[in-house]
Amino acid sequence: MHAMQYEITLPADYDMGIIRHRVESKGHLLDDFPGLGFKAYLMRERDRDGSPVNQYAPFYLWNTAEGMNSFLWGPGFQGLSHDFGRPEVQHWTVLAYEEGAATAAVPKAAVRRCQRIPAPTPLPELAAELAAEAARSVREDGAVSAMVAVDPRTWEAVHFSLWDHEAPAEAGDVFQVLHLSSPEREKLPRGRQW
Template identity: 65%
Template sequence: MHAMQYEITLPADYDMGIVRDRVARKGRLLDNWEGLGLKAFLMRERGTGGSPVNQYAPFYLWNTMEGMNTFLWGGAFQVIPDDFGRPPVRQWTGLAYEEGAAAGSPARVALRRRQQVPDGVRLAEVMKDAADEAGRLTAGDGAVLAAAAVDTSRWELVHFSLWEGDAPKAEGEVFEVLHLSSPGRDRLPRGRRW
């Protein structure tokens, strides 16, 4: 499993209805994408839910590198640079994926928490704790799914979860889920990945 995300921060007075309309028109184009576990079309609106910015920030879990590379280099991603400029695309190696009790429910909210891996720690313990966090998140009421991943070039962990209602009171950024494409969600490997 590979996690990927890019963020497009928009002006403070940007009409976020444009983003909603765009996703309503184009979101389904990835509903059958080969190699994609899931894509959560995420948005934050300035002043809503504590967000300081207007932002479109889709989050992906890929089953295959070929699917991700076909998306990035085969033309589908090019509409983002064409319309908004080329954003940095963050990538993390998957540590764990779990489904929650609300797995069959539509996801309404996403929670993303990034944290640095401190120097001087036992990496095996930190990665195990991050993987276990995915399980703890999915034990919560309303949890649809959770994943943990690591970027070893920055030594940064990302914890990502989807919720059917309000996100739990936890540290991290809260996003609205506009659409969820999940053609290979059933093939995302469950549990710890080592």
């Protein structure tokens, strides 16, 4: 599995209703996209949930590299690039994915936390610890799902979780979930990925 996210930071006075409308009118286009576990259409608004910025920042969890590549080289991403400029796409390999007790709920919030991995850190122990953290997260009330992934180029871990309530009491960047496309979510392998 591959996790992917890009962030489009918008001016402080940007009308975020434009982003809401974009998702309302186009979000369904990936509801049947092959290879896509899920796409969470995420938005942050300045001065809400501690956000310093207005931002559109979708998060993807891909079952297949082919699906991810089809999206990146296809018309959807090209349309986004045309409208906002081509964003830098962050990409991580997934260490663990878990579903929570609220898995059937429509998520309302997402939390993303990034963690640098210092050079002397023993990687096998860290990987096991990160996988266990994802498993612990989904035992919390309102957890829809949680995953942890690593970018081995920068040695950064990303913790990502979906919630059925507004703002979970968890450290990290809090996003509103405007829509969830999840054509192959049931195919996402659970647990650790090594």
